[in-house]
Amino acid sequence: MSLVLFLHGEHFTAMGGPFLDRLGAGRELHAPLHPGYDGTAPDPGFRSVDDLAYRYLDLLEELDARDATLVGASLGGWIALEMAVRDRSRIARMALLAPVGVKLSGREERDFADLPFLPEAEAARALFHDPAGWAPDLAALDEAGVEALALERQWAAWYGWKPYMHNPVLAKWLHRAAVPTLLLWGGSDGFAAPDYGRRLAACLPDARFELVPGAGHYPHIERADATADAVLAFMENA
Amino acid sequence: MMQVWHFSEMAYHPGWEFLNEGLRNVIPSRVYDPEVGADLYHRYLDEWALCDRLGLNIMVNEHHATATCTTSVCTIPMAILARETRKARLLCLGMPIGNRMDAVRVAEEYAMLDVISRGRVEMGFVKGAPFEINPANSNPAELEERFWEAHDLIVKALTSHDGPFNWEGRHYHYREVNVWPRPWQQPHPPIWMTVASPGSAARIGRKGYVIAALNTGYIHTPVVYGAYRESAAEAGIAAGPDRFAYLCIIGVGETEAEGKRRAHQILDYSRTTPRVQPQFFYPPGYSPAGPTAAMIRSPDRFIQRRDGSSFLMQDGTVEDFMAAGVAFAGTPAQVIEQVEEFARAVGGFEHLLMMGQGGFISHEDTVANLTLFSEEALPAIRGM
Numbered sequence: 344m345s346l347v348l349f350l351h352g353e354h355f356t357a358m359g360g361p362f363l364d365r366l367g368a369g370r371e372l373h374a375p376l377h378p379g380y381d382g383t384a385p386d387p388g389f390r391s392v393d394d395l396a397y398r399y400l401d402l403l404e405e406l407d408a409r410d411a412t413l414v415g416a417s418l419g420g421w422i423a424l425e426m427a428v429r430d431r432s433r434i435a436r437m438a439l440l441a442p443v444g445v446k447l448s449g450r451e452e453r454d455f456a457d458l459p460f461l462p463e464a465e466a467a468r469a470l471f472h473d474p475a476g477w478a479p480d481l482a483a484l485d486e487a488g489v490e491a492l493a494l495e496r497q498w499a500a501w502y503g504w505k506p507y508m509h510n511p512v513l514a515k516w517l518h519r520a521a522v523p524t525l526l527l528w529g530g531s532d533g534f535a536a537p538d539y540g541r542r543l544a545a546c547l548p549d550a551r552f553e554l555v556p557g558a559g560h561y562p563h564i565e566r567a568d569a570t571a572d573a574v575l576a577f578m579e580n581a
Numbered sequence: 582m583m584q585v586w587h588f589s590e591m592a593y594h595p596g597w598e599f600l601n602e603g604l605r606n607v608i609p610s611r612v613y614d615p616e617v618g619a620d621l622y623h624r625y626l627d628e629w630a631l632c633d634r635l636g637l638n639i640m641v642n643e644h645h646a647t648a649t650c651t652t653s654v655c656t657i658p659m660a661i662l663a664r665e666t667r668k669a670r671l672l673c674l675g676m677p678i679g680n681r682m683d684a685v686r687v688a689e690e691y692a693m694l695d696v697i698s699r700g701r702v703e704m705g706f707v708k709g710a711p712f713e714i715n716p717a718n719s720n721p722a723e724l725e726e727r728f729w730e731a732h733d734l735i736v737k738a739l740t741s742h743d744g745p746f747n748w749e750g751r752h753y754h755y756r757e758v759n760v761w762p763r764p765w766q767q768p769h770p771p772i773w774m775t776v777a778s779p780g781s782a783a784r785i786g787r788k789g790y791v792i793a794a795l796n797t798g799y800i801h802t803p804v805v806y807g808a809y810r811e812s813a814a815e816a817g818i819a820a821g822p823d824r825f826a827y828l829c830i831i832g833v834g835e836t837e838a839e840g841k842r843r844a845h846q847i848l849d850y851s852r853t854t855p856r857v858q859p860q861f862f863y864p865p866g867y868s869p870a871g872p873t874a875a876m877i878r879s880p881d882r883f884i885q886r887r888d889g890s891s892f893l894m895q896d897g898t899v900e901d902f903m904a905a906g907v908a909f910a911g912t913p914a915q916v917i918e919q920v921e922e923f924a925r926a927v928g929g930f931e932h933l934l935m936m937g938q939g940g941f942i943s944h945e946d947t948v949a950n951l952t953l954f955s956e957e958a959l960p961a962i963r964g965m
Contacts, residue, residue, distance in 0.1 A: 387726070387751070459865055460606075460715055462858060463877070481877055489874035496865035497722050497873070504720035 345410040345435060346371040347578075348399065350419030352440075353499035354470070355479075355564060356380060357491070359416070362563035365571035366414065373406070375399075377418075379498035390501055392418075392444065392510060396425035403433040410435030412578055416563055417441055417535075418503065424513060427520035436581045438525045438574040441535050441560050443508040445517065447542050455508045456534045459496065469533035471559040517546045523581035524550040527573055529558030529565065583924075583931050583965045586672055587632045587951060588640040588828065589938040590650035590850060591625045591658070593618060597648060597853065605647040605712050605857040618651065624944050626661055628937075631948060633666035635955035640672040640934055642705075645716035649853050656690045663698035671698055674773055674793055674934070675705025678735065679728035680717035684753050685760065687731070688738035692764045700765035705773040705793075706732055708781075711868075712861040722866025727752045734758070739769040773826065779808035786812035786820065793826035793934060796851065799887040799906040802827060802927040810928075826932030827923075830908040830939065832899075833954045837911040843950050844910035845899040849940025851907065852895045855882040887926075913957035920962055933962065 347370050351359060356376065363374055377395055378385035388394075399422060403411055411433050415423035420442020427434055448454050456469045467478035481489060503509075524547050528540040537554060544552040555562040555569055562570040596612040597604060629639050641658045644650035652658060655673045662671055671694070681687055695702040708728055714721045730752050737746065738760045745757035764770055773791040776782040785792050786809035794802045806825055813820035830851065832844025855862075859880035863873045882894040886904040902908035906926075909919040924930060937954065938947045 390723070460860055462860055466860075484878075486871075486874060486878075489877050490870045493863075493865070493870040493873040493877060497870060500720060500722040500865040504722065505718055 345412060346373060346406060346408050347412045347414060348403065348408075349374040350395075350399065350413065350415040350422045351376065351380070352415075352417035352419050352561060353503065354417075354492070354495050355561060356495060358477075358561075358564045361567040362571055365567065366574065373402070375402070377498065377502070379501055380495065385501070392421055392425055392502055395422045395502065396429060400426050400430055400433075408433045413437045413439075414574060415439050415442060416561060417443055418499065418508070420444065421503075421508070421510075421513075424517070424520055425510065427522060428513070428516040429519075431520065431522050434522050436523045436525075436578065437520075438527065438577055440527050440563055440570065441529060441532055441540065442526070442543070443503075443535055444510055445514050445543055445546065446506070446509045446511055447514065447539060447546070453507075454535060454539050457507070458534065459500065469559070470561065472529060472531035472557050472565055474559075477559075477565050514546060518548055521548040523577075525574070525577040525581070526550055526552045527562055527570060528552065528554055529560055529562040530554045530556045531558065532560045534560040583933055583963050584638055584670075585933045585935055585954075585959060585962060586638040586640040586670075586826075587629065587937045588642070588674075588934055589625050589628065589936070590642065590644070591622065591652045592850065592853075592939065593621065593648045593651045594849070594941050595621075597849075600648055600856075603856055603858045603861075604649050604853055605644075606715050606861050607858070608646070608648060612648065613651075621651070625938065626658060626665070628944070628947050628951065629658070629662055629669075630665050631951060633669045635951055636668075636959060637935075637951065637955055638670040638672065639666065640674055642674055642707075643677065644710070645713060647712075649850070649856075656694060659694050659702070660697070663694050663701070666698075666701075668701075670701050670703055672703040672773065673705045674703075674775060675707035677709035677713055677717070678706045678731035679724045680709050680713055680719045681731070682719075684731040684734045685738055685755055685758055688735045688760045691735075691770060692739060692760055692762050695764040695766055695770050696762045698765075700770075702764075702766070702770040703773055703791075704770040705775070706735075707775045711864055712857050714864040714867060715861055720866075721864040723752075724867060736769060736772075739764050776805045776809070779804055782806070782808040783812035785809060786818070787816040789813060789816070789818040789820070789824065791824050791826055791932065793828060793932070795828040795934075796830075796884075796907045797827075798885060799923070799926055800885040800889070802906070806928050806930075822929040822931040825928075825930035826934055827927070827930050828934035828936065829906070829923075830902065830910075831916060831935045831937055831950070831954060832908070832910040833913050833916050833950055833958060835912070835953070837915060840911040840916065841899050843942060843946055844902075844908045846942035846946070847936055847939035848897065848899060848902055848908060850936060851884075851902065851939075852897065853940075855894050913953060916954070917958050917961045920958075921965060924965060 413423040420439035421444025467474040544550040558565040643655035745759040782805040834840035863876040883891040
């Protein structure tokens, strides 16, 4: 089986374990942490999703991947799209979990909720179907735990502050992302609404949209098994 | 010799009662009545103009999308006062250069002000409060870097007089930087910066600029001053007391009670500062992850008294703020004594930034506060 490259999202990186266990079982799985998220300080010149896309295209080349599967969550899905419009020669398929990155609405509408400036409880409701069950309890976490979340927020800002979580020109190049693509979307996603996902699917040359009930913006966290089932079935057939 | 600067935020306090949970960022401007606002602008400008006659200098600042401060463009009152005053030095503390997208325009504004005022401008560069990130939409995770690039560019723009130079930096791009007019003061107006942490104080110390500690009180002020002194010494800069400024609230009266009443009213400036929804206080990357995590866990703002105990910023009484070294209040003689004691305790400074107006204090009380201070306290404070 060809290798799988998992590109993580902007928040709650540490909670993706069970999904990655399923994804990696019997497969060559690579799940690198983005610079910054990996505990290093990125080079001052390394600060855009373009940089991340080229970094992972380099990685596919280093690994000599032939028909890689890109699985990307949110920010990671955006990175996958940026990779595919540049060079899809090593990419066989993409399973994208509520990817951001493409501006579809008008200048006075947001495609993505303004997470950094939402009250904590509201941000948790935007991100999770069941915030009480899944969102970290900030009052109960120890200092190191909250610090880890603060660092993820810092790197999300580093890569995606302005324009907010998107590349204004990506929409016009999506025709180049001509690989079989599964867009999986949590039915309760309040960060990037399912309707955004449906419109994004329509902009891609070969994409199918599928809802994951009972999940918010991170279906691989909240519904790890259902999400893994859908991704693995897609990999078998695409 | 101690210099004293009068500072006001030009608050729109008539709107405060309609804006309970927050006074910043998301508040609708329908609460603002332009007729009331015009009267307030003229009132505050009159109070600054009075300073010119009283021997006080003038300090302005800017904030955005807030009823606590309607100076949204700091160079506008500076421009009016550059012509309305003759002697007072004009400090802008400051210009949020990391949030201004056009750094050359900042150099032009300061240069023009410096010439019109015939060399009375003091040029403050500030990072800006955390809740300023939202209206500016500047990336908080790279604010520090943008701030220093803007600083480098503005200083070069003000000191280059042989035609244009090119700038292709990380954040600013100009084909031909060529600022006209050039400033009156050479090589450029004095530079001031505000500090909150020892780390930023150390960086400013290496430059030898004036640093201003804002309401940092007995406990924290010596920490930031100390970091500055140490790094200035390492850089071979003799950091005399004229490099240090301290912002506080001052209320003087004919009686102790009157002085405290005035300080109590002005202190609504401090009490309203934390009236903002918590998430605006910790934009991601604005501060290192440690302090940001502390804010996420507990967004309450506490002020430390000299004895180490603390109180909630929005609840402090005038006595609390006095015990912290944030407010000085009473008769002129009492205020002289309090300022002297504070300056001694924190290691000395020669710029007393006096908030002589704030909150609901009336124009009459403000004039009386500034006049009594300048007549009966200023001579002794100058000699400190």
